[in-house]
Amino acid sequence: MRHLWSLLAGVVAAPLTWVLVALGQGGSTRTVTGWVETRAFDTVDLIEPAAYLAAAGIVLGLLGTLRWSPLGPVVAGLLLIAPFGAMFADPLAVRDAVPDSWEILGEPIPLRLPLDNGTLLLLGALLVMAAFSVQRWRRWPAPAPAPAPAPLAEEPIDAQADAPTLESPPAIADPVPAGSTKRNGDSPWNTPPSRAGSDKTES
Numbered sequence: 461m462r463h464l465w466s467l468l469a470g471v472v473a474a475p476l477t478w479v480l481v482a483l484g485q486g487g488s489t490r491t492v493t494g495w496v497e498t499r500a501f502d503t504v505d506l507i508e509p510a511a512y513l514a515a516a517g518i519v520l521g522l523l524g525t526l527r528w529s530p531l532g533p534v535v536a537g538l539l540l541i542a543p544f545g546a547m548f549a550d551p552l553a554v555r556d557a558v559p560d561s562w563e564i565l566g567e568p569i570p571l572r573l574p575l576d577n578g579t580l581l582l583l584g585a586l587l588v589m590a591a592f593s594v595q596r597w598r599r600w601p602a603p604a605p606a607p608a609p610a611p612l613a614e615e616p617i618d619a620q621a622d623a624p625t626l627e628s629p630p631a632i633a634d635p636v637p638a639g640s641t642k643r644n645g646d647s648p649w650n651t652p653p654s655r656a657g658s659d660k661t662e663s
Contacts, residue, residue, distance in 0.1 A: 462528060462529045463529040465528070466528045466529035466531045466533075467529075467535055469536075470523065470532035470533060470534070470535035470539070471535060471539070473536045474535070474536040474540055476519060477519055477520055477536070477540070478540065478571065480512050480513070480515050480516035480519070481516045481580075481583070482569050482570050482571050482573055482574050483564070483569055484510070484512035484516060485509070485513070485570070485574060485579065486569070486570040487508055487509030487567070488509040488510070488513070489573070491505045491506055491509060520583060520586070524587055524590035525590070530590075533587040533588065533590045533591045534588055534591045536587050537583075537585065537587030538584065538588065539584070540581070541588070543575055543580060544578065544580050547575075554575075555572055555575070558575060560572045
């Protein structure tokens with residue numbers, strides 16, 4: 461599809477460039493010639509032809525530099541070179557075939573001027589050479605898919621980790637020897653005498 465659109469752009473750009481260049485060169489030639497004859501000038505008169513030439517340069521620049529299919533620049537370049545190349549066979553017949561009486565809003569379009577001074581050959585050669593750029597024959601790389609954002613890991617909430625830890629008091633050793641019948645909370649005064657002591661006393 462890109463080759464088709466490039467081809468259509470080249471077919472439209474070639475005659476459009478020819479007309480714009482003819483308007484710019486014709487207006488510039490008339491303006492400068494009038495300045496030379498009257499020995500007076502007003503540079504405002506040069507704005508209109510300069511705008512035509514700048515527009516032609518923009519059209520050719522877009523066609524020749526953008527990374528479209530090279531088919532468009534090649535076709536447009538050959539269309540511009542063909543009239544000048546045909547002059548090598550029969551220049552008078554070629555000039556007679558080019559209309560030189562067109563007007564746009566009362567502005568004459570000297571279509572033969574770019575043909576006579578070789579501007580068409582120059583612009584056509586530039587477009588054809590633009591097709592030899594290696595980058596033009598390559599497709600645009602496919603955009604890499606954007607990486608999906610990593611899911612945020614939910615950290616478990618440890619209630620015990622946030623709560624302050626209370627250290628238990630050290631254990632107090634029981635002074636009562638093992639095997640004693642003393643219960644917790646008994647004092648020496650209410651402890652009953654041992655059986656061995658009582659037997660000794662009775663004897």
